[in-house]
Amino acid sequence: MIQDDIQGxxxxxxxxxxRLVAAKGFEATSLRAITAAAKVNLAAVNYHFAxxxxxxxxxxxxxxxxINEARLALLDRFEKEAGxxxxxxxxxxxxxxxxxxxxxxxxxxxxRHFLRLLALCLAEPSAYLKPxxxxxxxxxxxxFHRALRAALPNLSDAEAHWRLHFAHGVxxxxxxxxxxxxxxxxGRCRLTDADAALRRVINFCAAGLRAxx
Amino acid sequence: MIQDDIQGxxxxxxxxxxRLVAAKGFEATSLRAITAAAKVNLAAVNYHFAxxxxxxxxxxxxxxxxINEARLALLDRFEKEAGxxxxxxxxxxxxxxxxxxxxxxxxxxxxRHFLRLLALCLAEPSAYLKPxxxxxxxxxxxxFHRALRAALPNLSDAEAHWRLHFAHGVxxxxxxxxxxxxxxxxGRCRLTDADAALRRVINFCAAGLRAxx
DNA sequence: CCTTGATTCAAACGAACGTTTGAATTAATT
DNA sequence: AATTAATTCAAACGTTCGTTTGAATCAAGG
Numbered sequence: 001m002i003q004d005d006i007q008g009x010x011x012x013x014x015x016x017x018x019r020l021v022a023a024k025g026f027e028a029t030s031l032r033a034i035t036a037a038a039k040v041n042l043a044a045v046n047y048h049f050a051x052x053x054x055x056x057x058x059x060x061x062x063x064x065x066x067i068n069e070a071r072l073a074l075l076d077r078f079e080k081e082a083g084x085x086x087x088x089x090x091x092x093x094x095x096x097x098x099x100x101x102x103x104x105x106x107x108x109x110x111x112r113h114f115l116r117l118l119a120l121c122l123a124e125p126s127a128y129l130k131p132x133x134x135x136x137x138x139x140x141x142x143x144f145h146r147a148l149r150a151a152l153p154n155l156s157d158a159e160a161h162w163r164l165h166f167a168h169g170v171x172x173x174x175x176x177x178x179x180x181x182x183x184x185x186x187g188r189c190r191l192t193d194a195d196a197a198l199r200r201v202i203n204f205c206a207a208g209l210r211a212x213x
Numbered sequence: 214m215i216q217d218d219i220q221g222x223x224x225x226x227x228x229x230x231x232r233l234v235a236a237k238g239f240e241a242t243s244l245r246a247i248t249a250a251a252k253v254n255l256a257a258v259n260y261h262f263a264x265x266x267x268x269x270x271x272x273x274x275x276x277x278x279x280i281n282e283a284r285l286a287l288l289d290r291f292e293k294e295a296g297x298x299x300x301x302x303x304x305x306x307x308x309x310x311x312x313x314x315x316x317x318x319x320x321x322x323x324x325r326h327f328l329r330l331l332a333l334c335l336a337e338p339s340a341y342l343k344p345x346x347x348x349x350x351x352x353x354x355x356x357f358h359r360a361l362r363a364a365l366p367n368l369s370d371a372e373a374h375w376r377l378h379f380a381h382g383v384x385x386x387x388x389x390x391x392x393x394x395x396x397x398x399x400g401r402c403r404l405t406d407a408d409a410a411l412r413r414v415i416n417f418c419a420a421g422l423r424a425x426x
Numbered sequence: 427c428c429t430t431g432a433t434t435c436a437a438a439c440g441a442a443c444g445t446t447t448g449a450a451t452t453a454a455t456t
Numbered sequence: 457a458a459t460t461a462a463t464t465c466a467a468a469c470g471t472t473c474g475t476t477t478g479a480a481t482c483a484a485g486g
Contacts, residue, residue, distance in 0.1 A: 027240030123336035138396040161398040166383045173382025183351040185374040207424030208417035
């Protein structure tokens with residue numbers, strides 16, 4: 001799932017960065033804390049990644065690229081399966097969400113951490129993150145917009161944009177801030193079963209997307 | 214709308230903090246930048262607020278308290294108007310969302326900034342923000358959970374928690390990251406008309422909440 | 427007018443930060 | 457085995473940070 005030409009010190013730094021940044025935030029995580037956790041020398045970060053900003057970008061890209069590739073591949077597959085006809089709404093949503101939710105399944109360690117990082121990326125308005133957001137979020141979303149318009153021909157172009165934005169919000173908030181659900185439900189609801197969560201999210205979003213104007 | 218016993222230096226600091234933190238984030242905003250923007254002395258922050266963390270909390274509370282009061286007041290009003298019967302789903306959602314969206318209307322300056330701050334609060338996992346989140350987000354949400362269960366008696370307790378979490382995500386993402394909508398739609402959609410946005414959000418969420426299991 | 431308390435101010439404090447340096451060490455190549 | 461390149465390391469650099477200090481200024485009250 002992840003390009004594993006990266007090894008040794010470089011990989012240790014990336015893993016520690018993922019864990020610590022998810023726990024503390026970008027600015028609050030120092031290179032000293034990262035290198036201490038990774039059990040490497042302080043200067044190793046600058047040697048392997050040149051700068052802290054570049055390290056953050058490398059860490060994010062390592063996770064984002066395979067996710068977005070999986071999303072588009074899944075959508076491609078569903079479109080092929082559909083022949084010329086539009087892909088079913090639920091399938092589109094599955095292609096959009098499943099590759100991310102796969103990360104919280106047992107076996108993909110550090111996956112849960114990454115969901116927090118996604119939230120941090122959108123919230124923290126650092127200049128060097130903007131190109132990544134535009135490329136990995138906005139650009140990829142347009143492909144799903146087209147599929148959505150085909151699936152729901154009654155929706156205007158603008159309305160489709162709004163509702164896809166909403167659907168993104170459902171999923172994003174659900175996975176990135178799942179601790180709020182635990183808190184408000186006093187522990188009765190938890191984001192543990194990825195498949196059950198996916199079903200719930202798709203069910204909610206599909207109804208919202210199909211709603212009469 | 215906002216308690217205005219605060220004046221002079223203290224108010225200037227709060228306003229500058231709001232603007233700068235929304236633009237740069239918590240850690241990336243220095244007290245020197247804040248005091249320079251507010252045109253007050255550096256030491257004024259520690260004099261009036263003791264510490265930077267306390268300043269952040271004061272700034273957030275100044276906005277959050279009136280919003281949450283307005284939410285509960287609106288829900289109270291709708292419950293009173295409904296007599297003993299359950300409040301209509303759309304009304305519940307309006308009570309939940311309108312007080313926040315009012316902030317982006319012309320006349321409430323700095324309101325837009327605050328929406329970014331909400332996103333930062335959830336994403337940035339600073340320890341001193343956790344109590345505020347639990348109190349102002351989770352605690353208040355439980356009241357709306359009860360109203361929701363009355364409006365949709367077919368929904369199980371757990372399912373209601375999940376879907377309210379989803380609805381929160383729709384609204385939250387829509388207002389806090391509205392620049393993503395502008396970006397993916399290439400400027401065709403914008404969060405300018407608060408009433409239109411509220412209508413769209415409520416429409417989407419109501420359909421999702423009512424969806425068959 | 428003088429005093430008292432509240433506020434502002436310039437200056438400095440120690441701590442922590444990202445980054446750089448140059449030597450030491452390891453790995454690879456011939 | 458000798459040489460070259462890649463990597464690690466301890467130490468330090470300059471900067472910026474939140475906070476503290478003590479004197480200066482202001483606003484009333486007696």
